[in-house]
Amino acid sequence: GEDVEQSLFLSVREGDSSVINCTYTDSSSTYLYWYKQEPGAGLQLLTYIFSNMDMKQDQRLTVLLNKKDKHLSLRIADTQTGDSAIYFCAEKAGSSNTGKLIFGQGTTLQVKP
Amino acid sequence: DSGVTQTPKHLITATGQRVTLRCSPRSGDLSVYWYQQSLDQGLQFLIQYYNGEERAKGNILERFSAQQFPDLHSELNLSSLELGDSALYFCASSARGALANEQFFGPGTRLTVL
Numbered sequence: 001g002e003d004v005e006q007s008l009f010l011s012v013r014e015g016d017s018s019v020i021n022c023t024y025t026d027s028s029s030t031y032l033y034w035y036k037q038e039p040g041a042g043l044q045l046l047t048y049i050f051s052n053m054d055m056k057q058d059q060r061l062t063v064l065l066n067k068k069d070k071h072l073s074l075r076i077a078d079t080q081t082g083d084s085a086i087y088f089c090a091e092k093a094g095s096s097n098t099g100k101l102i103f104g105q106g107t108t109l110q111v112k113p
Numbered sequence: 114d115s116g117v118t119q120t121p122k123h124l125i126t127a128t129g130q131r132v133t134l135r136c137s138p139r140s141g142d143l144s145v146y147w148y149q150q151s152l153d154q155g156l157q158f159l160i161q162y163y164n165g166e167e168r169a170k171g172n173i174l175e176r177f178s179a180q181q182f183p184d185l186h187s188e189l190n191l192s193s194l195e196l197g198d199s200a201l202y203f204c205a206s207s208a209r210g211a212l213a214n215e216q217f218f219g220p221g222t223r224l225t226v227l
Contacts, residue, residue, distance in 0.1 A: 031214050042115065042203060043156075043218040088156065092214065098169035099144055099207055099216060103156035 002026045006089050006104035013112050018076040020107045022089030025070060029091040032065060033101065034074045037086045046074070046087075076109075084111045116140065117219035119204050125225045131192040134222045138185055138206030144168070145187040146207075146216060147179055151200035162187055194226045 003025045012018045024032070033048040049056045049063045049072075056063045062075040076083055086106040093100060116139035126132055138145050147159040149172075158171035162181035173179075176194075181187045191198060201223050205216040 035218075042117075042220040043205075044115070045215060045217060048214065090156075098161055099146060099213065100158045100161065100169050100171060101146075101148075101216060102158070105155045 002091070002093055002102045004089055004091055004102050004104035006087075006107045008105065009108050009110070011110040011112065012079050014079060014081055016079055018074075018079045018083070018109055018111075020074045020076075020087050020089075020109065022072040022074075022104055023070055024072065024089070024091045024102075026091060026093050026102070027067075027070065029093060031092040032063075032072050033088075033090040033092070034061075034063065035088040035090060035103075037088065037106070039085075043088065079109075079111050081111045081113055084109055115217040115219065117204060117206050117217055119202075119219035119222050121222060122220065123223050123225070125227065126194060127227055128194055128196060130194050130226075131190065132194065132224065134189040134191070134202050134204075134224075136187045136189070136204030136206075136219060138187070138204075139208075139217055142206035142208050142217075143185065144207045144209075144213065145181055145185070146205040147173075147187070147189050148203045148205065148218075149200045150203060150221070151197075154200075156203075159189070191224070196226050199224055199226045 034046045035043040060077045089104040090101040118137045143164045159173040161169040201221045205218045
């Protein structure tokens with residue numbers, strides 16, 4: 001089946017690195033995503049990784065994928081107060097020929113000054 | 114700003130009523146997706162349209178229906194509303210080809226059923 005799990009809350013100090021973790025169950029997932037949701041706003045696509053990659057870096061963001069363990073992480077370097085938001089991990093199931101995304105329940109990142 | 118627009122931003126209605134949510138995808142995007150975000154169910158995929166045709170169906174209730182028009186905008190119709198339908202409804206769109214894997218979300222419509 002398709003299931004995505006995330007821890008619910010993470011608190012860090014400004015300037016530290018944040019690491020948000022996610023596990024998924026569908027071994028046929030083709031793409032894995034990280035979205036950010038600020039209060040009262042929609043979901044902003046931060047980055048995504050193809051399942052045949054194990055790392056992707058984009059400025060302060062680093063995505064690591066361990067396909068064997070079905071584990072995805074998002075590292076935010078030099079975390080700022082503006083990074084406070086809910087972060088969603090999502091997978092695109094490889095078994096279906098659609099764009100359907102399966103989301104985790106979201107991790108609330110709190111950045112303390 | 115993702116380029117995806119949704120109207121209205123807020124909707125308050127009563128149980129048993131019917132509402133229509135509207136979505137305009139990014140210019141040139143052929144695929145439109147609808148998702149529901151609620152406190153108990155999280156973010157759930159409802160339905161996908163591609164160039165006017167239904168492509169995939171998720172956990173969409175029979176009381177809900179959607180369509181995509183020739184100008185590619187989409188509408189989500191919710192009928193016989195229940196209290197549990199109160200949620201944030203998002204529309205997303207994606208391009209074709211290699212960019213089809215990027216889904217861009219609109220700001221959402223917050224539906225409150227009283």
